[in-house]
Amino acid sequence: MKSPLRIAVAVLAPLAVIGLAAPAVSAAPAPVQKSTLHKPLNHGLxxxxxxxxxxxxxxxxxxTSVSASWVQPAVKATSQDAYSSFWVGIDGDGSNSVEQLGTEVDYINGRAEYYAWYEMYPAYPVNFSDTVSPGDHxxxxxxETTGGKFTLKIADTTRGWSHTVSKTYSAAKLASAEIIAEAPSDSNGTLPxxxxxxxxxTNATANGKAxxxxxxxxxxxxxxGTTKDAVxxxxxxxxxxxxWKHV
Incomplete structure (x- = not known):
């Protein structure tokens, strides 16, 4: 099975300004059956x-650091296959790389798929095999420590598993930090x-500060003109x- 690709580059609508505040659900440790990416932003927001x-x-x-916590949401049935991911990362807003990790829930072929992953975009994502279920914390x-050496950590404090991954990407710009809910992409563009x-x-920090x-x-x-996901x-x-507002 292929894993979804996550390119952390957010595909921006042309400079639309908003206000400040503005099924079958089954836990599945196996990766989803679709290649999807999390894309970086293509300019500042x-x-x-x-x-x-x-x-x-x-x-x-x-x-050089970003962190946050969240509770894994449950997916609801839709009339078509659909995808969502939740992550923290460095870069992606105005750069072509993203160092990120998080969780995913996709609705594919009438069932939910839950899992966790990390990605050093432009490299492909890597999925963890541990079980993820809705309600997990x-x-x-x-x-980033020095010379583009990154430590990526994720912990399911409900189930008691965790992973620490060490990677190097010397070209990282370290120009932004993000906490994001995303519609992943494939080679044809953004997915539903x-x-x-x-x-x-909660507890969203960058460089150790709120x-x-x-x-x-x-x-x-x-x-x-349709809002898909409101913050x-x-x-x-x-x-x-x-x-969530719309597929």
């Missing part, structure tokens, strides 16, 4: 809409967004919610 991202990006400096972080209901991100204390950009996913304002500078 400022309270913008994106074709495939919702969440927050922090810019305006050098970023996750914490994840990406840290799975109905995950909502996901609450994202709300830095230069941050809230992002809503929209396409053709809330920040509470306590570190917490926000992404809410």
């Amino acid at each position: 400022s309270h913008s809409t994106s074709g495939n991202w919702a969440g927050y990006a922090v810019t305006g400096g050098k970023f 996750f914490t994840a972080s990406v840290t 967004l799975a109905n995950f209901g909502s996901v609450n991100f 994202i709300g204390s830095q230069s941050y950009d809230p992002i809503t996913q929209a396409s053709g 809330s304002g920040l509470t306590s500078g570190t917490n926000f919610t992404c809410t």
